[in-house]
Every structure is written in C-alpha cells, then in structure tokens.
Amino acid sequence: MEFKTRHVGDASIVEFVGEIDLDQSPKVRKILLGTLEERRPIYVDLSQVSYIDSSGIACLVEAFQVAKRKDVMFELVQVSDSALRVFELARLDRVFVIRDEMPAELNG
C-alpha cells in the first residue's frame, strides 16, 4: 500500500493506493492520526484503493471519531467501487461524508 500526502491551502489531502488489509492498516492508522495532529481539514482520497477490509474500515472510523473530538473536518473523497461496497456491507456509507469528487479548489 502506498500513500501520498499533499497540502493545498490549509487542507491536507491523503491519498492511499493499493490494498488496505490487516498487514497495512497499522500504517494507515499512523498516517491518519498523525495528520489529524496537525488539526488541518483532511480529505482522504480512496479512488485508488483496490481492497479494504474490516481493519482498514476500523482505522477510518477511529480517525473519524478523533477528528470529531478535535473538531477537525474529515471527509472521504472519490471512494473506489470496491471500497464503497465494503462501506455498504458495514453500513457505514451513511456515517462518513463521502464526496464524489475532489473539491475544485483542491485539484493540482
């Protein structure tokens, strides 16, 4: 699993690429919680995530809850079909804010 972080304005965009499974989710957790420390609005791009399991979902849920406590914006953007399916199975597709597209101002 690869990841890229970039900043646009005061927002952080974290993009994950590949499979988020039991082996990789600790890495994901660390990245998300680390980024949340900066207290910047976070957009998590999951368009290139080909696989996510319950451990990956758990990281996202944890980050979501931490963001709420810190009053930091936390949104998912461009969730891949395979990842969206897992959200639906977990009935979490209504819990997160999921945007179809990256907000225009954050592109590039």
Place this chain on the structure above:
Amino acid sequence: MTRHRDPSPQDPGGPKHTLTDSDPESLRSPDREDLESAFSLLVRMTRDVAMSADIVSTLGDALAIMGEHLDARGGSVWLLDEAGTEFECKAAIGSQAIVGMCLPSDAGIIGRSVRLQAVQVVTDVSKDPDFAVAVDERTGGKTESVICSPLIFSGEALGAIIIADKADSRGEQFVAKDVELLEALTASAALALANARFARSRIEHDRVRTELETAAAIQRNLLPSRTPQPYPIVGCNIAARTVSGDLYDILPLEDGRISFCLGDVSGKSMNASLLMAKTASLYRCLAKRDASPGNLLAALNAELVETTTRGMFVTMVAGLYDPHGGSVMIANAGHEPVLFESASGSFSALPADGPPLGILEETDFPERTQSIRDGRVYIYSDGLTEATTSTGEPLGAEGMQAMIRERPPESPDRRVDALLAAIQRLQHRDDLTLLVIDDSCSDVSYCTIENGVLLNHRISARASELAGLRAVLRDCLETAGFSPGSNGDIVLAIDEACQNVIRHGYRGECDSPIELSVEREGASFVFRLYDEAPTADPDKIQPRDLDSIRPGGLGVHFIRNVMDETDYLRSPRGEGNLLRMTRRVD
C-alpha cells in the same frame, strides 16, 4: 367457596394471579427488611441460575434456598418433556420421594398454572379439585397450601415450580412478596432453561455437520489424487451434496496396462456413501488379483449380493486400457453407455450388457475389446446426462456429444480441461462423475480437476500472507465464473475469516497453518478454512461459551452477509477447527 379466574387488581402484566378462596387484600404488604433480604436472595438465585452449567441441579439449589427463606415444608421443580405431554419432578425439598415422578401435563395445580400461564395461590388444597393427590400419596404427607408459578419462555411452557406449606414463626400463610419472589425465580429459570435447550440443539446440529464433514473427508481420500506425470486417463467427480454416491478409480498395473472403474450407488443416503466406500476398496483389492473387467465385475457382484442391504445396488463400468496396443477392454454392469470417439471424430456407444451389481447371484458380465488408437473414451454417471444446461434442458447423451465436439481440436492437450470446465458450469442435482481416456495425448501433461476441488492453498497465520491468498482466490473465482462483485465479496469474507483464525484461534501471528480449499458441490461452492488452533470440546461447551469462541465484530458480519451458510466445526483432520462456508453460483 372457591373462586377461579379472579384477576388480581395489582397485576400489571405477565403471568396473572389466579386466586382461589382468598382475595388480594388478605395478602399482606411486605415490610422493608423482608424486602431487602428477599431482594438479595433473588439476586443470588438469578445469578446462580444464569451462570449454571447444570440448570436442573441449580434449580434444585434455588428451590432449597427459597424453601429455607420461606420456611416451607415442601416444594418441587417440575419440567415438561420436549413434546410438552408430561411433567417430571426434577428436584424437591422436604420429601425426596417425588423426585422422578411423572404427571400428565394437564394434571395438578402445576398443570393448571401452565395451562392458564398464571401463578396459582391455593390456601387449602383439599378444596381444590385439581390438586394431584398422587403426590401426597407418594410422600406420605398432607399438603395444605401451595403457591405455584409456571416456567414460561416466549409463550412456551417449560414446567412449573411449586412451594408448599409455609410454616414460619409468625404462623402466616404465603404472602404477596413470597409469590413475587417465586415469580422472579421462575422468570429467570425459564430463560436459562430455554438457553440451555437452544445450546444443546446447536451443539447437536454442529455435531451432525462435523460427522458429515468427516465422512466427506474420508471419501475424498478414497478417490484418486492428482497424478504427477503425464497421464492419459483423467477422472473428475463433483459431488451434489457433502457426501457422494459415485466412485471412480484408476489403477496402473505392473505390466503397463491401466485398470479403471466408474460406479454409481443407488440411493442418496449415508448408506449409499458407505456402500460406495466399500465398493471402492473392494475394487482395488480385487483388481490387483485379476483385472480382467468381466471377472472383476463378477467377483464384485458376488461379494455385494451377499453383503449388501436389500434393494441397494451399484451400476459400474470396469475396464482395462492398454496404452501400447491402443485398445480398451470394457464390461458394463447396468451403467450408462460408454462413449467412444474415434480419431476422426465419429461417435459410437457401448451400452450395458449385464445387470447392476448386487442384485443377481452368479451373473456373467461380458467383456468387449475396442481399438481406440488416437481416439477417446468417455465414461460418466447419469448425473452428467441429467444435468441441465443454461437452457434448462437436460444434457442427455446427444448434448454430451455436442459438448465434446465443441471443444477445439487444435489444442488437444487443453481439450479435456475445456470439457471439464464446461461440465463445471452445468446445474446438477446428482453427483457428477466423468472418466476420460485419451489415447492421442499420452505424452502431454494434464491439469486434472480432481474431485471438483478448484483450489487448495495454505498459508502461515501471518497478516503478510493474506495478500497472496487473496490473489490466488481471486483468480480461482474468476475462472469459476463469479461476477467481479461477488468475487470481491467472497475474497473479503475469506480474508476476514483468516484474520479471525489468527486473532482468536491462534491468538496472534505465528507459523501455524491456515488452509483454504474451494470445492464445487452441486449448485454451490464450498469454502473450507482449516486451522490447527485449540478446539473447544463440544461436550464441554457451556451455553455462555458459544458466543465467546465465535468472535463477533465486523469481520463475522461480513462473512455471514456474503456467505449463504456458515458452520463452525471441529476439523475432521484431528486437532483444529474447520470453518465451512457456502455460496451459490451467480
């Protein structure tokens, strides 16, 4: 004067109070001290009942505690049998003579309490026509007053608890708080009894499923396994259910010829599969002595006629293939016609010329020899010709020939694979077995689909190995024809199941194995996940333990959501567990 069905004004719901010859006002209200001691007594009793491993003996203890608290001279716990027709006394205080006594379910004050699903308070049983005098006859005592509460769970009556003859220092009869205490006890007891019953039937269900798995594992070991070197005979067996009634075997002889057989056992029970197993072993043993097909079938027949259950029989084709001479000798006992395909593509069939095995004593089975130089022989069970294609029509012998012709001849080495793959896609209700002898390909290696097993993959219990398993499984499911969506769902479910083995079975990453097998059975795919983690002994499982050994959480939710059936079983391989999941084809 007795009054039945006099509803108590203070009754808020739940079992109603039916009062006879006394009325609500005469039941004194409790004072605070009594309430507190009754409360802690109740807490103790309900806790004991909830944690009990042996609910009946705990109820006996609880009854004893209650009896002491109330200074009651007698009391008993009566449970109904599963059919609900008879009470049996399981425990008693005072005289033990009634333990084991049975009463019809409509007899006695207990019968009335269960029928009306209401607490009974009777201050003078001699005036109550329902009182079961037989009880007093048994104990030699004389009951005067009783309170009785039925054990009801979810509207179903499980039994009743009755307490008799309060005789405390104040000379009082039963009071309202005594009745409430009894009601509270029976409420928690009914729940615990229902749980214990449910757990017992769960365990029994699991035990039966485990036995079926064990039988299937034994059978799989009897059918021929993958041959490592190039081989002109290919066998394939796809069972319709866990246990198959078909058999085939391939036995190379020392002189270079190859003996083979394919059989179909009548019936579809455990008996059928046991007969299959027996016939398979007999074949092996007899073929080593005399492999000539006619003699072999005659010997098998003689043995089966003598020992088989009346009405059961086996249809069978036995044969001997000579790869050097390019010919095959066949005998057919009541089985489907054997199909020959010449090198030029023309078909001919050899029908049965003897009855099935196990019916007539001293039968002869004629042998026929046929040259098959560069041609092929197809032997199959009727499960194949009766299987239906995508049009819904049975395949039939013509359909079989059409399917064979369809396979492209330009790559003869893949021809049989393609045929077997086409067969996998049929809808079948019966076991499906096929044996193909291909004289044109004796120097090309085969990829055999053995016994309908599509995948066997083993990893260590480490997170880093899951990606590899997923990739292999994805490929397998794609070949099997699952849609991308279903493919993804199944891979997720299996991954989660592996994680549970690591986390809960092995309690952490280690080098111990996790093995996945994927097999086609009838209209479903069966996914079996084996581990060697400690098993919970089904005989020692407490009802409350069932949930703790089956992990909860999101992973299990995914598995149950994606799979049609999920069974946690003991592994038929010995120490370890088997998680068996099934999913119907798309």
